[in-house]
Amino acid sequence: MAFGKGHHLSLIDGSAFIFRAFHALPPLTRKSDGLPVGAVSGFVNMLWKLVEENKGPDAPTHVAVVFDKGSHTFRNDLYDQYKANRDEMPEDLRPQIPLTREATRAFNIACLEQEGFEADDIIATLACRAREAGGRVTIISSDKDLMQLVGDGVEMFDAMKNVRIGREGVEAKFGVGPERVVDVQALAGDSVDNIPGAPGIGVKTAALLINEYGDLETLLERAEEIKQPKRRQTLIENADQIRLSKRLVTLDSDMELDYGLDSLEVQEPVAEDLLGFLTEMEFRTITRRVAEALGAEVPVIEAPEAEQGEDAGDEAEEVPFDASAYEIIRDADALAGWIAEARARGWVAVDTETTGLNEMTADLVGVSLSVEPGEAAYLPLTHRAATSDDLFGSDELAEGQLALDEALDLLKPLLADPSVMKIGQNMKYDAKIFARYGVAVTPIDDTMLMSYAMHAGLHGHGMDQLSERYLGHHPIEIKTLLGTGKGQITFDRVPIDEAAKYAAEDADVTLRLWKAFKPRLHRARVTTVYETLERPLVPVLAEMEMAGIKVDKGTLSRMSNAFAQKMAALEDEIQELAGEKFNVGSPAQVGDILFEKMGLPGGKKGKTGKYSTPADVLEDLATEHDLPARVLDWRQLQKLKSTYTDALQDHINPDTGRVHTSYSIAGANTGRLASTDPNxxxxxxxxxxxxxxxxxxxxxxxxRLVSLDYSQIELRILAHIAGIDALKQAFAEGQDIHAATASEMFGVPLDQMTPDVRRQAKAINFGVIYGISGWGLARNLRIPRDEAQGFIDRYFERFPGIRAYMDDTVARAKETGYVETLFGRRINTPEINAKGPTAGFAKRAAINAPIQGTAADIIRRAMIRMPDAIAKLPATMLLQVHDELLFEVEEGAVDDLIGAARAVMEEASLPAVKLDVPLVVDAGQGANWAEAH
DNA sequence: TGATTCACG
DNA sequence: GACGTACGTGAATCAG
Known part of the structure; x- marks a missing residue:
């Protein structure tokens, strides 16, 4: 029967898919010989998923996978720069290209390519013919270049994100319908494909113009009418280039093909061929699944003898993601059922949905639970009812939700049950939300922190990123539910059905990550790090953040006003000096005044072609001129006002009168915490x-506020790690370490030390911790480079262990790909073998990481022990600032607190590590932080 | 959104 | 031999 009405053609953009799969999926190699097969695996899984899913009435009747062929197409004849800035194909992808063709044939699916054309042209031609014949078309791709084909029975499907793209999807992306997509692309250009377009015009502006004038030709003809002078000029001057761009982006939908649509009819895979291919690739899970589905015997794939490396051998039972399998919990019985499931297993993944990102103010909207991969449920609690007036929505609760109190009463015993592990991604957030409802969450496991312990330095540890990388699954993005920018809604306004798919998926993903990470943690030998430095810190930080610190709004407000007055006066003075009005806050304008108008020396231009005016440059100029000096004063005030006195006021929580920061545990690669909102x-x-x-x-x-801080902790750690006897001895004797260094280096007796010599030694000491270079030290000390290099040489001569430490650390990093702290924290150094300036960065970071990281580990250990140590005192730990802890304590107990906290801090490395140097903690106290520090 | 600048340890 | 560099962070602002 000829292709026509009622038929459904599925066109898979094979080339685009494997590129995306290669970058999105974790690297995978064939065990027997190490052949890279990650992209092939992703491709095969996608094909099988389509085969499986497409058994319903809507199933494709015809299917083809389309590939690019050759690198020279008719577009290169039109424009020799077309796709000219494409990178070389990655080494690990190259051998996978022919394998994907083989895979397609193994599936018994037509495999199409044609010299001189891109896959997109073949897809366009086939899609148009199918549409003309009255059939439907699904293009499996998310490539924006194909969006021009959408409409009239043609739609796209993003197989990695699992979303359909119809007319609305195209409009959302381009701001115009599919018919006008090429017009917008022609104007906006494309840096990836090197389509020139109109300079300075992006998709937004292009859509605006096309919508106003109807189409590209009309726009170009009537370009004179455009009001904005810059746009008008751009369009007139670049008309030819824009028309060329349009030809480049327009797909050829009328190619000559020597086959017809009928030849693409779906055929069942031949079990022998398909299983043969999968076995050859050594894909265990999919081989078994395919064999079972085809009713064939499961082929045996030899297990490799010894499993090597930490990522080997934990190929979990793969359960496909399926949003339709998620349950919505609408009554107490259903919730009780899930709680029983959790108790039966001893674990449950938990995720909360809330109205915002700030745990102190966001309200609970729902909770999702998962107990096994693919088995997850969403418990909606405070979703709002939809109304016809969709501008504001309703304040009424939506129907079909369990009452908040009732649900929390049921959940509470489970979440506090010591025999059930609560698994979360960034559990500190969820625990703090629950805490505000009087619900404790313990014990906890955290997939974000597991990843941090294993992968610090390799990549971020957000859930979406981890899911893509370790599960090969792209979770629904929150912005698809909430939107972005001004029109953004809160989660309680999301319809329950839609919310459930997103929320339950998050719990599902978290549980799967947990199952994948647990065994790996051990193999990477970071279980101790996770158990002693990450996991126990979560409740400690949650307490500190909830405690917050009292900030006096009146004081800040008065300071803001004073700063504003001074700035206004400075601004007048600066403009007077410059002889013109300009924006003092614009570095570019300051640069023009200084280096062009005034003709001062030392102007350097940055990437943007603008003069750079950092403080050190201005400081040099300030010795001779008033203007740069005033600019520096102005900048300091501007910084203090905007970042501190103004912004901090907005961070005072109206309920508590205090400022509640949030610490990110997995933010800094070295193990340090980072403080945000506010910092x-x-x-x-x-x-x-x-x-x-x-x-x-x-x-x-x-x-009173009490501050305790470690004295010179990083230098002490350096002395210990590098084994520098002279430094160790100086610390043991309680000497001024910078003066001692100066004395050792320059032979000046301590009692004759001058401040300037000491200052230079101090700079060198810091430089060493940062991975010193002659250039850097010279810049810091403002001395000639060869003089700085002389200092460094002498330093290495006097403390030979330092050189050895640096060389060893870099060598170890090159060999293993990571460095470690004294407590076993692993910091990966993926760029250590890079070439060019990157190598320098990576080396210095590798030298610094064990030192900074060990200091971070030590204060973490102290913080974890602190709650017990001060439990009997009327004191609260409020803040951590890398080497300082700040407490609030009743007046009468200041000395007791200092005694107890100092003991914990000074002994924090024990018993795991006995340092060769004493740790010394200085203390201060006062009515405010300025006095206490 | 990226570049600049500057606050801290 | 030139190149361009101190380590680790977060936030505000400008400008396209």
Missing amino acids: LQNIPVRTEEGRRIREAFVATDGH
Whole structure:
């Protein structure tokens, strides 16, 4: 029967898929010989999924996989720069290209390609013919270049994200319908394919213009009418280039093909061929699944003798993701059922959905649970009812939700049950939300922290990223539910059905990650790090963040006003000096004034072609001129006002009157914490004016703030790790370490030390921790480079262990791909074998990481022990600033707290590591942070 | 959104 | 031999 009405053609964009699969999926190699097969695996799984899913009435009747062939197409004849900036194909992908053709044939699916054409042209030609014949078409691709084909029975399907793209999807992407997509592309151009387009015009502007003028030709003819002078000029000047761009992006939908649509009819795979191929590739899971589905015997794939490496051999039972399998919990019985499932296993993955990202203010909207891969449920609690007036929505609760109190009463015993592990991704967030509803969550496992312990330095540890990388699955993005920018809605406004798919998937993903990571943690030998430095820190930080610190709004507000006045005066003075009005806050304009108008020396241009005006450059100029000096003053005030006195006021929680930061545990590669919203780890202290901001951080009535900080902890660690006897001895004797260094280097007796010599030694000491270079030290000390290099040479001569430590560390990193702290924390160094300037960066980072990381581990250990150590004191731990802990304590207990906390901090490395140097902790106390520090 | 600048350890 | 570099962070602002 000829292809026609009622038929459904599925066209798979094979080339695009394998490129995407290669980059999105974890690298996988064939065990017997190490052949890279990750992209092939992703491709095979996608094909099988289509075969499996397409058995319903809507199934394709015809199917083909289409590939690019050759690198020279008719587009290169039109424009020799077409796709000219494409990178070389990655080495590991090259051998997989022919394998994907083989896979297609093994599936008994037509495999199409044609010299001189791109896959997109073949797809366009076939899609148009099928449409003309009255059939339907699904293009399996997310390539925007194919979106021009959508409409009239043609739609696209993104197989990796599992989303359909119809007319609305195209409009969302391009701002115009499919018919006008090429017009927009012609204007906007494309840096990936090297389509020139119109300079300075992006998709947004292009859509605006096309919608206003109807189509590209009309627009170009009537370009004179455009109001914006820059746009008008661009379009007039580049008309030819734009028309060329249009020809480049327009697909050839009328190719000559020596086969017809009928030849693409779906055929059952031949079990022998398909299983033969899969066995050859050594894909265990899919081979078994295919064999079972085809009713064939499961072929045996020899297990490789010894499993090597930490990622080997834990190929979990793969259960496909299936949103339709997720349950919505609407009554107490159903919830009780899931709780029983969790208890039966001893674990459950938990994820909360809320109205915002700030745990202190966001409200609980729903909870999702998962107990096995693919088995997950969503418990909606406070979703709002939809109304006809969709501008504001309703404040009424949607129907079919269990009452919040009732649900929490049922969940509470489970979440606190010591025999059930609660698994989460960034559990600190969920635990804090639950805590506000009086529900404790313990014990916990956290997939984000598991990843951090194993993969610090390799990639981020967000759920989407981990899912893509380790599960090969792209989870639904939250923005598809909430939108972005101004029109963004909160999660309680998302319809329950839609919310459930997203939320349950998150719990499902978390559970799968947990199952994948558990065994790997052990193999990577970071279980101890995870168990002693990551997991126990979660409740400690949650407590600190919820405690917050009292900030006096009046003090900040007064300072803001004072800064504003001074800035206004400075601004007048600066413009007076410059002889013109300009934006003092614009580095580019400051640069023009200094280096063009005034003709001062030292102007360097950055990537953007603008003068760069960092503080050190301005400082040099300030010795001779007033203007740069005033600009520096202005900038300091601007910084203090905008980042601190203004912004901090907005962070004061109206309920508590306190500022609640959030610490990210897995943010910094070295093991340090990072503080956000607001960042309380960079409150000014170095200048007198800035330090006064700390006066606004106060203790409540009858209390004091107490600050304890490690003295020179990184240098002490360096002395220990590198085994520098002279440094160790100086620390043991309690000497001024920078003065001692200077004395050792320059032969000046301690009692004759000058501040300047000491300052230079201090800079060198810091430089060593950062992976010193002559250039860097010269810049820091403002001395000639050869002089700086002389200092370094002498330093290495006097402390030969330092050189050895640096060389060993870099060598180890090159060999293993990571460095470690004294406590076994692993920091991966993927760029250590890079070439060019990157190599320098990577080396210095590798030298610094064990030092900075060990210090971070030590204060983590202290923090974890602190709650027990101060349990009997009327004191609360509030903040951590890398080597400092800040407490709030009742007036009468200050000395007791200092004694207890100092002991914990000074002994924090024990018993795991006995340092060759003493750790010394300095303490201070006062009514505010300025006094306490 | 990326580049600049600057606050901290 | 030139190149371009101190380590680790987060936030505000400008400008396209």
